[in-house]
Amino acid sequence: MRRALAFVLLATAGAAAAQSLGDTTSNGSPGAATTSGEQTYREICQACHMAEAQGGTGPGAAPALAANPRLGDPDYVLTRILRGRAGMPAFAELLTAEQTADVANYVRTHFGNAYSTPITTADVKRLAPPPES
Template sequence: MASLIAVLTLLSATAAIGQDSAAGRRTFSDGYRFVEMTGEELFANVCQGCHMPDAMGASGAGTYPSLAANKNLESGAYPIFLVVNGRRGMPAFGDMMTDGQVAAVVNYLRTHFGNDFQDAVTAKDVQDARR
């Protein structure tokens, strides 16, 4: 429970400094669900707090793997699983994101930061992975 509170605090702080690139406004999630809808917004307000703005990852209090030029993102099923279920130090975001949000952030990661995996995942793929 303490780790969940710590993660939510980190995410809240990350959202507070995140910028909505489309409108130039801050994006805040209200409550337990994220309100960001694009992959770029979700990455900026949820993922980059650990994986860094350039997606190169970090080491320190924990180890946060690089998502840049990451061959593990080749299969869309793998990042879907990680975002929904978490793994090791990464919390599960499945209850905090809709199927569409998970697909959006996974597709964003798979097509940015030196990744060029163009076979987009869908909300249906995420729905199937939750079963």
């Protein structure tokens, strides 16, 4: 029960942060989202994966992203962000393709990771689940 409540609270916070990201440009004015991968990480991902991507423990445990060899596979990273898994919510409908690519590239090149092959918005669109009707 507590894990389910933690998931609901996390998903709600993530949705609110993602909506906030989508409502402003990088200079804070209303318009299309143009946030950096770092900003997206800090405003959404950091709540579970922690400031230095060391992962969280306890009922809402989240895997460490720091020095994570699984991040070497771009499809692995994108699939987790877009579709979620276990306790991680899906962000396909909350983040734009650009935000998704940017945050994926950010975690792949920071926190002791050195996966320099860039992920593109085309990669995101290729793996994104079809919209629900």
